[in-house]
Amino acid sequence: MEEKEEFNDENLVEGVDYFEIKKENIVLDKWCIELHKHVRNKLREVDYETVPKVPHVNEIIPALVYNVYDGDTCKVIILHGHVIPMKLTIRINGIDTPEIRCSSKRSLHPKLEKKAGKVVRDYVKELLLYQIISLKIEDWDKFGGRVLGTVYLPDSLTNEDLTRHLIEKKFGKPYHGEKKEKFSKEELEYILGTI
DSSP states (O other): OOOOOOOOGGGSOTTOOHHHHHHTTOOOHHHHHHHHHHHHHHHHHOOGGGSOSSTTTTOEEEEEEEEEEETTEEEEEEEETTTEEEEEEEEETEEEOOOSSOOTTTOSSHHHHHHHHHHHHHHHHHHHTTOEEEEEEEEEOTTSSSEEEEEEOTTOTTOOBHHHHHHHTTSOEEESSSOOOOOOHHHHHHHHTTO
């Protein structure tokens, strides 16, 4: 019977793809089994009460903005654990901006709102797209698909956050998860008058 080599973190060689080695006819089954046992044991040791719901909760971390959907939603890449690239969709906390996709059910003036939504989106794109920003991750949004976060403007010496900036420009309204206040015709026309 073959003697089993005990698995521990020291047995792993950094940068080695163990699954690729298996393809080269080196028997790796025992390593895979032991690795899974090791991971299962580590997971059993985790105190689930202390595990955050989202990565880097309440930390301010760098993030690369690679997509701006609208004035209050963007997609970023962070380094999870400051090492592993991870994509997140960020719902910018504290603000509601005009929607790009809206119906007469959700808007008093859907055509105006769509146009204003595009103006705000394009403005946010100018500020953030392909920029490294500072991001404070806070929680999942109320629907669970996006992460709530505070976005700080790139290269801002004052750490100005995007929410405050857009509200001061009258490009959005304060919003904290309650029923959204619909945009008036005057508010939408103001936004459209800025271009």
